[in-house]
Amino acid sequence: MSEKIPIGEKVLMKGNEAMGEAAVQAGCMAYYGYPITPQNELTAYMSRRMLEEGRIFIQTESEIGAINMCYGTAAVGERCMTSSSSPGMSLKQEGISYIASASLPVFFVNVNRGGPGLGNIAPAQSDYFQSTRGGGHGDYRVIVFGPTNVQELYDFTMLGFDVADKYRMPTMILADGILGQMMEPLVLHEYKPLPDLPSKADWRLGDPATKDPLLVTSLVLDVPGMEQRNLDLFHKYEEITKNETRYEEVDTDDADIVLVAYGTCARIARSAMEQAREEGMKVGLFRPITLWPFPSDPLSKLADRVEHMLVVELSLGQMWEDVRLATGLKTKVHLHGRTAGGIPGQADIVEHLQKALDSKSDEIVRNF
C-alpha cells in the first residue's frame, strides 16, 4: 500500500489502516502510540508511513507518554494523534483532561474492546461514558465521532483533525473492534481542509515570530479566572453542539418504533430494520454520528411522534442514558445491550422490536 497511495481511487483497506492513511493525508505530523489489540495495525501502519513521509513516529513507553507527547506537539502548533484501546484509553484520561483545559487540538482514536479490566479483545462500545462524559477529571468535553464503516473511519479522521483545530480541543473516534479490524472498499478522498481554519500563530509556542512570551497551561489558581475559563469552554461547547451535531435518519417518517444505534451496531440494526419491515413492522433507524455532541434535539423531535425507541448498543445501557435524556418520558426507550464482545444478532433485534411494540404501557423491554 505504501509505495504509491492511490488518492482518489477505491482501495480495500483495514479500518485501522484507513484511519492511519487519512491522518497522513490530513497532515498529521506526529503519531505517538503504544501497542494494544485491536488497534495494532494502526500503530504499525504509522510506524511505516510516518517515516516514509519524514514525519514523527514514536512507539512510546506507555499510553501516558503518548498522550503527553501529543500535548507537547500540539502546543508547538503541529497536528498529531495517538490511538489505543480501552485499558490504554483509561490511562490517557488525565492527559486528555489537560489537553481540553489547555485548549489544544489533538485527535485520537479508541478502538474499543471488551471491558472492564483486561476483559477481552472482542468488539465493544462500553467506553461510551468514558468518551462522552469525560473519563478524566473536571468539567470538559471531547468531540466524539462514531463511524459506521471504513469509509467513515477515513473521512472522520480527516474531519477529526479539522474540528480539533477549529475549536482547539481534543476530538476522537470511538470505534468498536469490528470497525478497526474489518476491510472494506473505500475511496481515498483527497484531503480538503475545512474552510477558514484558524491560524495557530497567536498561541503556538516556539515561534520566533511572536514577540511576547506565550504560556500554555491548564493551571489557573485564582478561582474566578479558572471559572471563567471553564465557562468559556462551555460556551464553545454550546456552539459546537449547534454546528457539529451529526446524525442519520432512515425510514423514520412512518415508523412506530425507531432503532437507535451507532457504529457496527447501526449496521446490524439496519439489517434488522429491513427484516422487520419485511415482516410488517414499521421500523426506522436513528444513527448518532457524533456521540458528543449527541443529537438530542432531533431525537427529541422524533420522540414527539414515535411511541417506541429501541437502543441497540455494545454496552449495558450507556448511550441509552443519552437517548432517555433527550426524549424524557415522551417515548418509551427500550434497550438491547450486549457487553464484553457479545454482538446482537439481526434476529434478536427483530425479536426485541416485536417485544417492544407489544410491551405494556409502563414496561420497558431490556435484555439484562
Next chain:
Amino acid sequence: MSEKIPIGEKVLMKGNEAMGEAAVQAGCMAYYGYPITPQNELTAYMSRRMLEEGRIFIQTESEIGAINMCYGTAAVGERCMTSSSSPGMSLKQEGISYIASASLPVFFVNVNRGGPGLGNIAPAQSDYFQSTRGGGHGDYRVIVFGPTNVQELYDFTMLGFDVADKYRMPTMILADGILGQMMEPLVLHEYKPLPDLPSKADWRLGDPATKDPLLVTSLVLDVPGMEQRNLDLFHKYEEITKNETRYEEVDTDDADIVLVAYGTCARIARSAMEQAREEGMKVGLFRPITLWPFPSDPLSKLADRVEHMLVVELSLGQMWEDVRLATGLKTKVHLHGRTAGGIPGQADIVEHLQKALDSKSDEIVRNF
C-alpha cells in the same frame, strides 16, 4: 491525636483526618497513596497512624502504583485504601476498572479539586461523571458516597469498607475540597461492621487453607464467559440499587420547588432553603447521599408532585443529568452550577429559586 484515640467521644478533626481514623478503626490494613492537594492531610495522617498500628503505609511512586497495590492487597483478602484528588484519580481509572472487573473490595477517596487539567486546588464536584459513570473503560460501577460533614466522612468511610466487602467491589467517597479541609466536631463511633459480611476464604489468594489453586483476574478471552461475568456484575448492581440507595429529604412535603444538592453544596442549599422559606417560598431539599446508586426512584416520586427542582452543584451540569434522567419531563429541572472552585452563595441560590419559580413554562433557568 495519635497517642490515645478517644473512641466514643467528641473531637475536633479535619475531614481528611476523620476519614483516616475511620479507616484505621475499620481495620484497614494498608494505605497506599501519592501526595496531592487538597487531600494531603489524609496521607500524612495515615503515614503516622498506620505505622503506630503496625500496619502498612506506602507513599507510592504514583497514583497508578497506589491503586495497583490496592488490587494486590485486596486479592489476598485484606482491607486497604487509597486516596487522591482529581488529576490523580484520572490516573487510577484503569486500576479501578480492573478492581471492578476482578470483584475485589477496595475503598478509596477523591477529594475533588477544580479541573480540568491541573486546574486549581479549590473545592469542586466536577468529578461526578468520572465517579458515577466509570471514568475507566468498560461496563462497571462504583458505589459512591457523597457525605456532607466531617461526621459523615467518618461514618461513610467505615461503611465504605463494609459495602466493599459485602459486594466485593470498589467503593468511594467523593468529597469536595471544603469537606477535606474543614474541621468540625465529630463523635468517633466505635466501628461496628455490618452484620453477615461474607467470608473471603473462598477467593482470597495465598491462603494455605484453600486446596485448589485460585485465580484472580479480569481477563476472560472467551466472549460468552466475559459477557456473563458482566451481566452478573449488573445483576449485583441492581441488588445494590435496591439495598444501598441513600438520600435525605428535608421539608419536601409542601414544597413548590425542591433543591437537589450533595456534599458542601447541600449545606449551602439548606441555608438558602431556610432563608427562602423566611421570604415565603415553599422550598424543600433533596440530598442524594449515594451518588451511585443514585436515588432515582424517590426523586421520580417527588417529581410527581413538585413542579420545579433546582440542582445546585460544583460542576457544570453533571448531577443535573441524573436528576433529569430520574424525573424525565415530569418536572422542570433547573441548574445552578459553579465550576473550578466557584462556590454558590446562599443569596445566589435564593435568587435562582425565585427565578425558577417565576420561569415560563418551557424555560429552564441555568446560570451558564
Next chain:
Amino acid sequence: MTQKIRCAGFGGQGIVLMGRLIAYSAMVEDKHTTFFPQYGAAMRGGTANCSVIVADCDIAAPTVEEPDVVLIMNGPSLDKFEDTVKPGGWIFYNTSLIDREVKRDDVNVFKVAANEIADEVGSSRSANMVMLGAFVAKLRTIELDTLLTRSLDAQMHGKSERVMELNRKALKRGASLAE
C-alpha cells in the same frame, strides 16, 4: 444478491488470505464487500477464520451469523461451523484433512482434496488456493479471472514469481474441479 462466506482452518493455512482475495476481487468487480478476520490474542495453535460478504447493494450488517457458504480447511472448523450454514447453502471442505462426512442434508456439499491437489501442483501450502479455485468456479461469486489477473498481484505482492505461479496453478486446478 448478498452472499455471506466464512473461511476456516488452522492458523498457517492462509485462511485470512482467502478472505482477502475474495473481498478484493469483489471490489475490483465493483461489487460491495466487507471482510472481517476473527482476530485473537497473538498466541498460536488455534483455529483461524474470517468472514466475507459479497453483495450487489449496500452491505448493512458486516457480521456473518448464518453463512451462505463455508470454505472449511480442517476438521475442527467443520465441527464448529457445519451447523451455522444457512439451509440451502454450501459447504466446501478439504477432504485431505477431514475424514468425516458432512452430517447435514439440507445443504450443498462440495469436497476438495485440497492438500493433495496442492501437493501435485507443487506445494501443499497452496491448498487454500485450490479450495478458493473450486469455490469460485462453482459459485461464480467472483470471477476466476479477476483472481488470476488482479487480486493475487495486489494482495500478495512481494512474493516471488515462483510462489505466484504456484498459486495461479493451484487456483486453476481447483477451478477445474468444479467446471
Next chain:
Amino acid sequence: MTQKIRCAGFGGQGIVLMGRLIAYSAMVEDKHTTFFPQYGAAMRGGTANCSVIVADCDIAAPTVEEPDVVLIMNGPSLDKFEDTVKPGGWIFYNTSLIDREVKRDDVNVFKVAANEIADEVGSSRSANMVMLGAFVAKLRTIELDTLLTRSLDAQMHGKSERVMELNRKALKRGASLAE
C-alpha cells in the same frame, strides 16, 4: 445565635491556630462549630485566613460570605476583608501593623496593638493570642477560661511550657483590653 468569624493575616502569624482555638473551645462548650482554613498552594509569602462558625444550633453552610466578626492581623487583610463584614458586625484589628483607620462606619471597631503588647509579654509571636484574648473578652463567643484551661493544651500540645505560659499571658493581656 450563629456567629461567623474570619481571622486573617500574614502566613506565619498563627492565623489558622486562632481559628482552631475558637472552634475547639466552642466544641468544648457544647456549641456547634465548623472551621475552614483557606488553603493554598504550598508556596509562601501570601496572606493566610480561615473562617470559623460558632452556633447553638446545627450549622448548614460552612462557608462564610459575610462574617459577623473579623480578626485582622495585618494591612492587606484589612483591605481584603473590611468590606465583607456584615453591617453591625465587628472588626478587630492589629494597630501594630496597620496604620490606617477602618473606613466603614456601620460596624464596630476594636483596635488591638497586638504585636506591641505581645512584645511586652515576651515575644511578638504571641500577637495572635493577644488578639484572640481581646475578641473573646469583648464578645464572649467562647469563654476565656475554656481557652486557658482546655483549648491551648489540646491544640498546642507538644509545645514547651515556656511557650504555653507566654500564650496564656498574652491571652490574658488581650482579654484585659476588653474588660
Next chain:
Amino acid sequence: MEKVFAMPEAMKDAKTLYCPGCGHGVAHRIVAELVDEFGLREKAIGIAPVGCSVFADLYWNFDVISAAHGRAAAVATGMSRAKPDCFVISYQGDGDLAAIGTAETVHAANRGENFVTVFINNAIYGMTGGQMAPTTLVGQPSTTCQLGRDPSIAGYPIRVCELLQTLGGVAYLARGSVDSPKNVMATKKYLRKAFQLVLDKKGYSLVEIVSPCPTNWGMNPPEAMKWLKDKMLDHYELGVFKDITAES
C-alpha cells in the same frame, strides 16, 4: 529406574498455548520446579502479566493473579506487604517490566519489596504481535520498526539488570538464558538464589531470562535460538549483577 526429569508438581498437566520454541515454557517450568523444591505450593502466588504469559494460571499449580499491564510490581508489593507469609512471584515480559511498568519496577526495586521477579527478555512484544520492545536490539525489525530498530529514533535496547543495579533496595540481580542446557541450569541456579533471598526477607530479587520468540522474530525455533546466542547474548551479558549476600 528413577524418574530424573518429570513434570513438577507445581505445574498443571496442561498443554501450553505458546508457540513452538517459545521460551516461556522453560521459564514456567523452572519456576515450578523451585516452588516444589522449596515446598511453596501453598504459599506461592504467581503474577500473570499482560503478555503471552497472561494465562500462566493454566500451567502453574498454585494461586495466580493477573495484573494490569506493567503493574505487576505494584500488585506484588500489595500482596507481599499485606501477607508476608506468601511467596510472591512476579513474572513479567520486557514490555511489561521495562516499558509501561518502568516506574513500578524501579520503585519496587528501590524499596526492596520482598518478592521474586522473573523477567522474560525476548526482545519483542509477543502477545500483541511483534512490536518493538525496550529490549529490541539495534537493527532488529519488528512491526513498529519494520526496517529494524533505529536508535536515533527509538533509542537503545535497555539492559534492565544494569539499570537496577544502582538502586538501594535491590538484593539480587542476575541474567540467565535458555539457549543451552548449561544456561538453563545456570538460570535455575540464579532463580534458586533469588527464591532463597526472598524467603530470607532480603528484598527485591530479579532474574532476567533471555528467551526466544520465534514467531515474532520471524524465524523457526532453531534459527531463533541461534540468533539469541549470536545477537542477544552479545548485548545482554549473562551473570550475577548484584547479590547482597555476596558483598559481605
Next chain:
Amino acid sequence: MEKVFAMPEAMKDAKTLYCPGCGHGVAHRIVAELVDEFGLREKAIGIAPVGCSVFADLYWNFDVISAAHGRAAAVATGMSRAKPDCFVISYQGDGDLAAIGTAETVHAANRGENFVTVFINNAIYGMTGGQMAPTTLVGQPSTTCQLGRDPSIAGYPIRVCELLQTLGGVAYLARGSVDSPKNVMATKKYLRKAFQLVLDKKGYSLVEIVSPCPTNWGMNPPEAMKWLKDKMLDHYELGVFKDITAES
C-alpha cells in the same frame, strides 16, 4: 563602571513566590543567563512542572508550557521532535522526575531526546507541603515519614544521575549544587555544556541541582544550606557522570 552581575534578559522583573532561601531562584537564574548567553530567547520553551516551580512562566521571559505532574519529559519530547528548531528546557523537581515521572524520564533519556533537563533535587515535595521524595535522605523527616525515612519501608534515596548513566541515548549527566559561589559557577558550567550538546543535537542532557527547601526541611535558610552541604552532598556526589563528547 560596568554591571558585572544583573538580571538576565531572559528573566522577567517579577518577585518570586518562592520561600526565602529556596533553591529554585538560583536555578531559574542560571537557566535564564544561559538562554541569554546562547541567544535563545526566541527559540526557548521552558517546561514548568507541577511542583513549586509551576509558575516558572512568571519569571522566565520566554515561552513556557506547564506539563502534567511527571510528564515533562514526554511533553518535551513532543515539542522537540515536532520543532527541532526550538530549544526545550524541561525543568523538573524530584517528585516529578524521579517518582511519578520515572518511566517518562528513563525512556526519554534512553531515546536520546534532544532537550535539556534541569533537575532540582531538594529531597522533598515542596509544593504539596513537605512529603517524602524519592531523593529524601535516610532518616530525614517529612510529613509522610514523620520519624525520618526508614529504608526498610520506603527504600533508599535514588541517585538519578547514577541511574540514568546506563542508558544508551544519554549525552550528558552532571550534578551540581547551589551551596556556594563555586558550586553555583560549576553548576552553570555543567548546564552550559548541556545547552551546547542539545544545540549540537547530541541528545538527552541532564543537570541535577542539589537545592535547599528550608520551609519543608523545617529549617531557616542558613541551617538548610548547612544541612545540604553536610548531609545531601554526602549522598549526592557532585560532578560529571556522563559526557559523550568527552568519551572520544
Next chain:
Amino acid sequence: MPKIVIDPERCKGCGYCVDACPQKILRLAEGLNSMGYHPVECFDPEKCTGCTFCALMCPDLAIEVYK
C-alpha cells in the same frame, strides 16, 4: 538403562532437544500430531545416557527422563 519418554501430543516440534542431545539420537518424526506438529522421536534409544539435556531445553514438558 537410561531412557527418555516423549509425549508426542505435547511436543510442538521446535527441535531444541534435537540440537541439545549430545548423543544426537533425536529427530523430528515424519508424521504429524493432532496439533499439526512433527513430534520428536528417539531413533537410537540405546545410546541415551539420561543426561536430561533434551528435557532441560524442552519448552513444552514433552520429555521425561529415567535413569
Next chain:
Amino acid sequence: MPKIVIDPERCKGCGYCVDACPQKILRLAEGLNSMGYHPVECFDPEKCTGCTFCALMCPDLAIEVYK
C-alpha cells in the same frame, strides 16, 4: 570602585549572601521590607571587591554588582 546594589524589596533575608561574602560586609537589616522580611544591607561598601559571590548565591536576584 566595585559596588553592589541591593533591592531591599526583592530580598527575602535568607542570608546566603551574608555567608558567601568573603569580605564579610553584609548583614540583615533591623527593619522589615513590605513583604515582612529583614533585607540585607552592606555596612562597609568600601571593602566590596565586586567578586559577585553574594549575587551568585541570591535566589531572588536582589543584588546587582558593578565593577
